[in-house]
Amino acid sequence: GENVEQHPSTLSVQEGDSAVIKCTYSDSASNYFPWYKQELGKRPQLIIDIRSNVGEKKDQRIAVTLNKTAKHFSLHITETQPEDSAVYFCAASSDQGAQKLVFGQGTRLTINP
Amino acid sequence: DGGITQSPKYLFRKEGQNVTLSCEQNLNHDAMYWYRQDPGQGLRLIYYSQIVNDFQKGDIAEGYSVSREKKESFPLTVTSAQKNPTAFYLCASSPGTGGVFRLAAFFGQGTRLTVV
Numbered sequence: 001g002e003n004v005e006q007h008p009s010t011l012s013v014q015e016g017d018s019a020v021i022k023c024t025y026s027d028s029a030s031n032y033f034p035w036y037k038q039e040l041g042k043r044p045q046l047i048i049d050i051r052s053n054v055g056e057k058k059d060q061r062i063a064v065t066l067n068k069t070a071k072h073f074s075l076h077i078t079e080t081q082p083e084d085s086a087v088y089f090c091a092a093s094s095d096q097g098a099q100k101l102v103f104g105q106g107t108r109l110t111i112n113p
Numbered sequence: 114d115g116g117i118t119q120s121p122k123y124l125f126r127k128e129g130q131n132v133t134l135s136c137e138q139n140l141n142h143d144a145m146y147w148y149r150q151d152p153g154q155g156l157r158l159i160y161y162s163q164i165v166n167d168f169q170k171g172d173i174a175e176g177y178s179v180s181r182e183k184k185e186s187f188p189l190t191v192t193s194a195q196k197n198p199t200a201f202y203l204c205a206s207s208p209g210t211g212g213v214f215r216l217a218a219f220f221g222q223g224t225r226l227t228v229v
Contacts, residue, residue, distance in 0.1 A: 006155075032216045043203065043220040044156070089155060093216045099163060100146070100171065101218055105155040 002027040004092050006104025014112050019080055021107045023090035024072040030092040033073050034101070035064060038087045047088075048075070077109075085111045116140065119204050119221035126191070126198065126228050134189045134224045136204035143209025145187035146218060149173060150201040159202075162187055163209060191226065199228050 003026040013019045025033075034049035050057045050064045050073065057064050061080075066073040077084055090104040117138040126132045138145065144163045148156040158171030162181040176195025181187055187206075191198045202225075205218040 034217055036220075043222050046217055046219070049217060091218075095216060099144070099216060100158060100161050100169075101216065102158070103148075103156040106153075 002030055002092055002094075002102040004090060004102050004104040006090050006107060008107060009105065010108045010110070012110045012112060013080055015080055015082060017080055019077045019084070019109055019111075021075045021088055021090070021109070022072060023074070023092075023104050024070075025092040025102075026071065027092070027094065028071065029094045029096055031095060032093045033064070033066060034091050035062075035075050036089045036091065036103075038089065038106075040086075044089060080111045082111050082113060085109060117204060117206055117219060117221035119202075119224050121224060122222065124224055124226045126226060128228055129193045131190055131192050132226065134191070134202055134204075134226070136187045136189065136221055137185055138187075138206045138221075139185060140206055140208075140219065141184070142206035142219075143184070144207045144215075145181065146205040146207075147171075147177070147179065147187070147189045148203045148205065150203060150223075156203065159189065198226055201225050 006023045031052035036044035037047045038044040048064050061078050063076045087106045087108050089106050091101040093101045120135045146161040147159040157173050159177050160179040162168035165184050168181050178190045203223045204221040207218045208215040
């Protein structure tokens with residue numbers, strides 16, 4: 001089955017700098033890759049997603065890149081702000097077979113003022 | 114107001130008791146999921162259902178049971194066979210139709226279960 005590895009587990013950056021979180025997946029059939037943000041004590045919320053026929057997708061200060069050959073994808077946050085502090089999860093799924101999301105272990109991002 | 118509602122928000126269970134966590138959605142989504150989250154851990158899949166009256170085991174199904182009698186509802190029972198049930202439980206749903214983006218999951222606010 002699918003296995004998703006996420007790094008780093010914790011990340012601390014200065015306000016205004018960029019943050020990058022990386023994930024690798026094992027199943028070459030995976031074709032959907034969402035990212036979720038979970039603030040303390042709250043539910044995970046979808047912030048951006050990408051499908052396998054696209055190499056990059058941007059939404060204001062966040063972007064996701066996908067390298068299908070290497071089977072890895074990354075979340076990029078630019079001009080970080082204190083409200084970006086949260087735990088971020090990547091996930092992978094295929095629209096064939098089981099069609100279930102498999103999550104990475106999460107990255108705790110802290111933005112230092 | 115559309116969304117996914119989990120209840121209760123906090124639940125305390127005595128050892129040896131079964132408890133049922135409720136999950137209701139009014140998004141008309143076909144697929145529903147239960148995840149378990151332990152402190153500092155990722156989300157591990159317990160059970161999922163892609164259609165009414167059908168469900169599949171996830172990665173950590175032992176000690177749990179589910180039912181999907183209605184499209185809107187996917188209750189999770191934590192049985193006494195689950196040896197370490199204290200955790201944060203998250204229910205999610207996804208559209209199930211509309212291309213690959215139908216897999217996008219939307220989460221409820223979670224139930225924190227504590228064994229006392």
